[in-house]
Amino acid sequence: NAGVTQTPKFRVLKTGQSMTLLCAQDMNHEYMYWYRQDPGMGLRLIHYSVGEGTTAKGEVPDGYNVSRLKKQNFLLGLESAAPSQTSVYFCASSLPYSNQPQHFGDGTRLSIL
């Protein structure tokens, strides 16, 4: 019973490199989200998706792109990594009803040197 799975768990990048974080969920959830968590700031929403083929910007979208080609997967891309993007990234998913909580993956710790 995997729930929400994020890969990779850790990554170190150099400034200017690109990478893609993968989120996969097996709960048949319509909605998926990407957050970043920084010390003292809680979790902040980067992008989200309400269904296959649709994405929208969250609170802090600059420097990130996303794609939702399949319902179960949500990809977060960094085209040109910057040190300010050093963070822990969490993916979450939920059913499309306001009385349903979001379920989180274990996170990806990303360091940009």
Place this chain on the structure above:
Amino acid sequence: EDKVVQSPLSLVVHEGDTVTLNCSYEVTNFRSLLWYKQEKKAPTFLFMLTSSGIEKKSGRLSSILDKKELFSILNITATQTGDSAVYLCAVGIIQGAQKLVFGQGTRLTINP
């Protein structure tokens, strides 16, 4: 701007004590308030509150929401070392989809 503020930011108590964690909010399009527990990795869901004055309980944990005063509390009685974690408060708002606005979290440490 939607805002969620938790207090205290850090709390250290002895095993067996009772603790109260606070969460106040100022948001548009309020739908729900959620509490999560975060140990090493994924935040895990504790409670969702949508109505004022109705306490939710799960074992030694309980929570209540006051929609007039815009706050919620999370109580933990007879604390155990396994309760040590960061407790996150989040408010669900509707803007196209249900989004969560998180507070900074309260780091709770239970000493034996």
